[in-house]
Amino acid sequence: MTQKADSRVTARSIADDLRDQIRDGTLGPGAALPTTRELAEHYGVTMKTVSSGVDLLKAEGLVVGERGGRRRVRSDRPITWNLTRFERGRRRDSAAMDDWSTAIKEAGREPAQHVEVATLPASKEVAGWLGVEAGTDVVVRERMRTVDGRPFQLSTSYFPASIAAGTPLTEERDVAMPGGILNAIGHPQLRVRDEITVRMPSPEESERLALPPGTPVAQHVRVGFGELAPVRAMVTIAPGDRHILVYELEV
Template sequence: MEKAKRDQRATARSIADDIRAQIRGGTLPPGAVLPTSRELASRYGVSHKTVSAGIDVLKVEGLVVGERGGRRRVRASRPITWNLTSSAQGTAVMDDWATTIKEAGREPAQTISVTAEGASEEVAAWLHIDPGEEVVRREHLRTVDGRPFQLATMWFPVAVVRDTPLAEERDVARSANVLAQAGHPQQRVRDEIDVRMPTPEEAERLNLPPGTPVAEHVRIGYGETAPIRVVQTIAPGDRHRLVYELGV
């Protein structure tokens, strides 16, 4: 029995290896529909269960996505270039991210929610405040062509954004400028980037296929004496190309 299981796993891996080679070689291009389980089982001379095990390997690798009705398709993605150097300031009309999307001939949109809450341990550490201290939380769910692309959440100490547009539930261009006008100019920023698998909530909200990693980009903006804002952006790895431009 154990030998049969080992043989099945080995056969599933060989099926995955063959289909992977077809994807990378272009025989199965992005967006192509894979043959049905019946067709693959006949082609490789194995059971449907073994075929499914092989396809599951490709799903975990992020090469294949499942759709309703049991159809499987080669992942097709049109990544955007996200310039992290300039995204801190934005443009006169909308933030730099949205401008980049429009310049690529695609349609950006976002939904915004603003709440007051007690700072979590993590947020408190970023902002150098006590856990539970009240902060203003702004969440932006950004989409491109109607598809979720980024989940960006900002936190500010209440005293920093009180009576400013940043405390209101509406779009605000150049948040750094708003802070400066309120007497809290941003002096420098610190970036922290982690690449990891998404949490279940992130996977659901960003509609992520299994096996899709995310980049977690945290930008902490410092005033004269302490942090005045933190922005945490969750960006699916199959939808973004991160770019920095630095003087040397």
């Protein structure tokens, strides 16, 4: 850690210096920051000023606190989510794992999905995605996706009840079929349309995904179309610190 030459050290300048050390690897993923007292002595400021500077890094999601007051550099291993390959062409679904879980497994990580199912009236937004009247019954499959035991995605799929009723889509468990469930029940997705929004999470999303303060999320909406109409709308909330989103396009 380099001693600051400027005598007018502020919380902001402390945060800037520590951020530079995190970015250049001097303070690597999982590394413990010096104690507040050590930083105060190093920068020649009060411990209150140091705490304010470290709080800025916590708000940015670069530093996390532990029980006992020690602060560490975040050490999450992000996943690379290739949205071009996801659910495309020769899907990787099997009887044991769907396309998403298979991709995570192939990357050497451990996937799991925890499923809840309900039949609800479509909101105006969901109705717009599915091309139905607002209030029409839709089957909702909400999945908490975890990687190595940690929450990584909230993924909620909406299906017209006329398509999903009486099929495995209504089963409250992690169901998978070769080629995908929609294909297996006679309603294959022939094309998809993606919408991606980057935003701050809601309080519920922050809690369920265990997000540190200041962590944005990507909201990925994929609408799947059959021959005549949409057959599914899937909304995935992906924490920005745990994902690298990839598209591969021919130009």
